[in-house]
Amino acid sequence: MKTIEEINEKIKSGKAVVLTAEEVVQLAKGSKPQEIVKKVDVVTTATFAPMCSSGAFINFGHTTPPMRMERIELSGVEVYGGLAAVDGYIGATQESKEDKAFGGAHIIEALIKGKDLLLKTSGKGTDCYPRKYFEGYVNKEMVNDFFLFNPRNAYQNYAAATNSSEKTIYTYMGKLLPRFGNVTYSTSGELSPLLKDPKMLTIGLGSKIFLCGSEGYVVWTGTQFRNNVKVNEHGIPVSAARTIAVIGDAKKMNVRYLRAAYFKNYGVTIFVGIGVPIPVLDEEIAYYVSRSNEEIETELRDYGLPDRPVICKVNYAQLRSGWIEIDRKQVKTSSISSLPMAREIANLLKNWIEDGNFLLTKPVKLFEEERSIKGLVEKTEGKELKGDQPVCVDCGLCVSLCSFDALMLVDGKFTFIPERCTFCGECADACPTGVKLPPNE
Incomplete structure (x- = not known):
């Protein structure tokens, strides 16, 4: 041994x-x-x-003014943008819209070579990410992160x-x-x-x-x-x-x-x-x-x-x-x-x-746990997705918005004091999970 x-x-x-x-x-x-x-x-x-089944994460860095990159392309190849503001994932098999023989694998190879690639990206624009469009060339030295x-x-x-x-x-x-x-x-x-x-x-x-x-x-x-x-x-x-x-x-x-x-x-x-x-x-x-x-x-x-x-x-x-x-x-x-x-x-x-x-x-x-794989079985009947009842996660985001101290953090624990609530709706307007207070009776 x-x-x-x-x-x-x-x-x-x-x-x-x-x-x-x-x-x-x-x-x-x-x-x-x-x-x-x-x-x-x-x-x-x-x-x-x-x-x-290969690909790469890329953090492009923030623009000025900042934007949330929602639709991203590198030299005509789509990069998945459903991550954070300027993060994307490019899959090796993602094909170019113009050339089916060119795709994510070629983008990854070109970036490793140090080549410049045309980045086109857009977003809806928000208060914290006001920019809606960006177009310009990037390479591996310009981006923050590039890892397989x-x-x-x-x-x-x-x-x-x-x-x-x-x-x-x-x-x-x-x-x-x-x-x-x-x-x-x-x-x-x-x-x-x-x-x-x-x-x-x-x-x-x-x-x-x-x-x-x-x-x-x-x-x-x-x-x-x-x-x-x-x-x-x-x-x-x-x-x-x-x-x-x-x-x-x-x-x-x-x-x-x-x-x-x-x-x-x-x-x-x-x-x-x-x-x-x-x-x-x-x-x-x-x-x-x-x-x-x-x-x-x-x-x-x-x-x-x-x-x-x-x-x-x-x-x-x-x-x-x-x-x-x-x-x-x-x-x-x-x-x-x-x-x-x-x-x-x-x-x-x-x-x-x-x-x-x-x-x-x-x-x-x-990796010792016994595992097998399953094939996808067609299911023709089922229930459409419906939203679950919103649940408070005790994040405390609403606390600073309450003018009447109905919402407080006591020793780090979220607390609601109903008798102080005026049902103004400021907290519900900001709740990230969608929790709403009961109507004022």
Whole structure:
């Protein structure tokens, strides 16, 4: 047994043994897990693949006079403005109104590059935010904050795809030729972060990672996280399972490890580079980090049918070979993720650690609670939303408006003295939750 604290001390002293996931797989050909845990301290993993569920928060800074930015566009791409006055969120897949092949991913990439982008924004105008319109150019040095917040990245073992139909189809898994004409897959196999720690024994809330050329952190389970899935004989999920939500300062990122993309007839997406260091704490972790492409399987699904049935299981050695067999037919395979880039990231992270520039973090919380995901079921009957009865939240905003001390804060607690109330309505006019006093009888 080792601890993260002990490994960090070895990193600081330059004595830590760090291998990439591919290197530890080679080591495992002649070493057992109990030997690997003694020899190796950290294993670096990586992926560089399209991750649609990505985006960035931007705080643009206040205008003069100030305004509440309600409708926001950057170079023709909509930014969600339903946050605070000058905060916005741009999703990677948000498309431009003028060009469907250009979208949020391209805006994020351009900002990281330092390019100027045209900001157009408007609002209704209020007493405290009187300005109604702003147009001008911004870049990453001008805005206050610009950070990635990706709700779902690094999918654990996404299924491979093929197409049995009679026509070519265009999907987020790329172009799929008819009659099982090709197979595409997206996971980096034995380099993939969540396949090297399939139970997420070392990856959790607060784990420090490589994110697009800079430091990032795991901030929660990613959306569509599920851990009650079937595993193969090596204990590795054979279908899409766990995911992570990640965050990082986009101002410090390198566009080499984040690239905008467009999949024909599907839409805009973004390639995200993620590297996760796995501390080799015990024999169980040593076992998992050393599993090879031959031992990691995934499902092959038929995207030519509406329910995308599973055709068979294949391992990543077969997928990487360039061919697999379907119904006694040799079918070409190709990856939509980049193996060379994943290797580069794993090696770069390895160098950071060996040079003492990247210490490991102990997760604040592991994601052990059993979870599954549900499909959306159509519901045709229901009740329309109606406002609930307003409830006082004891904020005290009304106290300074009452001229008769009917509303007071006594030891920080909101108090209403009904006999002093004249029912003037000044308090109700300002109540943020809509509470109104009973009528004066």
